[in-house]
Amino acid sequence: xxxxxxxxxxxxxxxxxxVNYAVDLATQKGYSIHLYHNYTSASAxxxxxxGSTGKQSPIFKADILIKKLAEQxxxxxxxxxxTTQCERGIITETLSDIATPDRFDFVIMGTKGITNxxxxxxxxxxxxxxxxxxxxxxAIPAEVSxxxxxxxxxxxxxxxEEVQTVQDFVNIMGKDFELKLMHVHYDHSxxxxxxxxxxxxKYKIKKYIGVTNIAIEVDSIQGDIEDLDTVPExxxxxxxAEKIKILLVTRSRKSFFERAFTRSVAKALFSHxxxxxxxxxx
Numbered sequence: 001x002x003x004x005x006x007x008x009x010x011x012x013x014x015x016x017x018x019v020n021y022a023v024d025l026a027t028q029k030g031y032s033i034h035l036y037h038n039y040t041s042a043s044a045x046x047x048x049x050x051g052s053t054g055k056q057s058p059i060f061k062a063d064i065l066i067k068k069l070a071e072q073x074x075x076x077x078x079x080x081x082x083t084t085q086c087e088r089g090i091i092t093e094t095l096s097d098i099a100t101p102d103r104f105d106f107v108i109m110g111t112k113g114i115t116n117x118x119x120x121x122x123x124x125x126x127x128x129x130x131x132x133x134x135x136x137x138x139a140i141p142a143e144v145s146x147x148x149x150x151x152x153x154x155x156x157x158x159x160x161e162e163v164q165t166v167q168d169f170v171n172i173m174g175k176d177f178e179l180k181l182m183h184v185h186y187d188h189s190x191x192x193x194x195x196x197x198x199x200x201x202k203y204k205i206k207k208y209i210g211v212t213n214i215a216i217e218v219d220s221i222q223g224d225i226e227d228l229d230t231v232p233e234x235x236x237x238x239x240x241a242e243k244i245k246i247l248l249v250t251r252s253r254k255s256f257f258e259r260a261f262t263r264s265v266a267k268a269l270f271s272h273x274x275x276x277x278x279x280x281x282x
Contacts, residue, residue: 008038
């Protein structure tokens, strides 16, 4: 059965970049796209449209914009199935209602929207949706374009749910990639033990999911254990050094990711991600 991407749009530059990413991915994979917009004060302005009778009738600006966006997409990708939906409401509330596994396989959206809000992690809207969504969310940073997903990173803290995260990703993207198991720690003396635990993770993923090209990447925090300022830098250095194309993150209450989110320094990693982040909820 063809997979269906739920693609929230607000017609901003960040949103349009996510659209381009989604279109390239959907074209390569043969997926369909559902453009979704909630009316805002800007997009709910009435404009005039000429009907079949030649009379002018009022129509919301967003309805025109989303129709034009769909036409632009299909004009360049005739085989791509694109549907649209505009409705009233706040997207952080409405999206969780429609983003259900029976309708969509995953969400793609930009890390920031029309407000360009830097005050929250990965943009306030994307962050809230990633917490609420019943299906995976792929957050696309500004100016990141779709490319061959040859290297994928899994941020790991040895939680069983992480194996399901890999499975969710494989269900959408396939198995043709090298998986990097990434772990950041404080205790240099424990590195051998950590690598042994990651070897167990490698075995589980190979056995239960069938991803066989797996490598381990372990790095440590430099400086005092209470100084977390280097956590984002360490992870970003790993992403850059290993040429990671997508970072897989499991939203689990006890994961490294969840603990990191309680500290403001995590903004450096997740408010300005280097690569797309694939969120799943345990």
